[in-house]
Amino acid sequence: MKHEQLTQLISELKKTSIEEKVRIWKRVASDLEKSTRRRRQVNIYRIEKNAKPNEIIVVPGKVLGSGELTKTVVVAAFNFSDSAYQKIKIKGQALSITELLKKNPQGKKVRIIG
Numbered sequence: 001m002k003h004e005q006l007t008q009l010i011s012e013l014k015k016t017s018i019e020e021k022v023r024i025w026k027r028v029a030s031d032l033e034k035s036t037r038r039r040r041q042v043n044i045y046r047i048e049k050n051a052k053p054n055e056i057i058v059v060p061g062k063v064l065g066s067g068e069l070t071k072t073v074v075v076a077a078f079n080f081s082d083s084a085y086q087k088i089k090i091k092g093q094a095l096s097i098t099e100l101l102k103k104n105p106q107g108k109k110v111r112i113i114g
Contacts, residue, residue, distance in 0.1 A: 058076045
């Protein structure tokens with residue numbers, strides 16, 4: 001099930017990248033194509049340290065729950081741990097990459113962390 005979703009997401013990202021002439025989605029797709037072991041895992045403290053307030057962050061992998069989030073940010077990721085999801089929902093928004101792609105196909109003001 002997850003594998004089918006991932007394959008569909010990667011093709012959607014590549015298609016949007018070509019249609020909108022935006023490189024960020026192609027970069028996210030290539031990061032998601034990596035093996036599970038090489039895919040990014042980012043703790044909340046790292047998002048807190050690197051993100052600016054009201055920024056849109058993409059994690060092409062999994063967000064883990066270590067740390068606290070004090071800024072209002074939008075975090076889009078392929079996967080969230082339960083604790084990370086709860087902590088992000090308190091201050092900001094936690095979205096799937098697919099949801100972000102639909103909301104922001106041009107990839108404006110989106111930054112990759114990981």
